[in-house]
Amino acid sequence: MEIREFQRLIRQIYLDRDQRRGADQTFLWLLEEVGELTRAYRRKEDNAGSEMADVLAWMVSVANFLGIDLESEVLKKYPRVCPLCSSSPCTCPFR
Amino acid sequence: MEIREFQRLIRQIYLDRDQRRGADQTFLWLLEEVGELTRAYRRKEDNAGSEMADVLAWMVSVANFLGIDLESEVLKKYPRVCPLCSSSPCTCPFR
Numbered sequence: 265m266e267i268r269e270f271q272r273l274i275r276q277i278y279l280d281r282d283q284r285r286g287a288d289q290t291f292l293w294l295l296e297e298v299g300e301l302t303r304a305y306r307r308k309e310d311n312a313g314s315e316m317a318d319v320l321a322w323m324v325s326v327a328n329f330l331g332i333d334l335e336s337e338v339l340k341k342y343p344r345v346c347p348l349c350s351s352s353p354c355t356c357p358f359r
Numbered sequence: 360m361e362i363r364e365f366q367r368l369i370r371q372i373y374l375d376r377d378q379r380r381g382a383d384q385t386f387l388w389l390l391e392e393v394g395e396l397t398r399a400y401r402r403k404e405d406n407a408g409s410e411m412a413d414v415l416a417w418m419v420s421v422a423n424f425l426g427i428d429l430e431s432e433v434l435k436k437y438p439r440v441c442p443l444c445s446s447s448p449c450t451c452p453f454r
Contacts, residue, residue, distance in 0.1 A: 277447045313432035337408035352372045
């Protein structure tokens, strides 16, 4: 599934209630999902993948609020190479 | 771009250095990017989209570590309807 298609799907399912809830409350929910992902990762639970799906869903909800097209941003930032060294694999100094 | 293709792209660019850094340090970097997105959102800066691209990139780096295919998880969790009420738009009690 394309990133853009997923963002459109989430808009269709949730935009009305996202707008009722408001941008700040929606962003806070995104952070709650990040917390759930962190807990699943730290505890080595088997739901980390499901929590990642939730993080992506809430992030595109926020993107819908802000008029951001996540797929365009991804293609702009990561044009098949590292955005800093312009290589693949990345050859930046190791951090 | 498909979610799976983006995950593969990030694996190609960064897997070697992600593995040198280790899973925990890579997860912490994901959380740092979430912080940068939160700052951009709170301050209404114009880089929120770019920070969302970074959050997605670091999240699929962690997924690569854990053997998670994010696109499969997304399709499992959001099969074109709300996973709780099975409707689109969502008809769950408002939260």
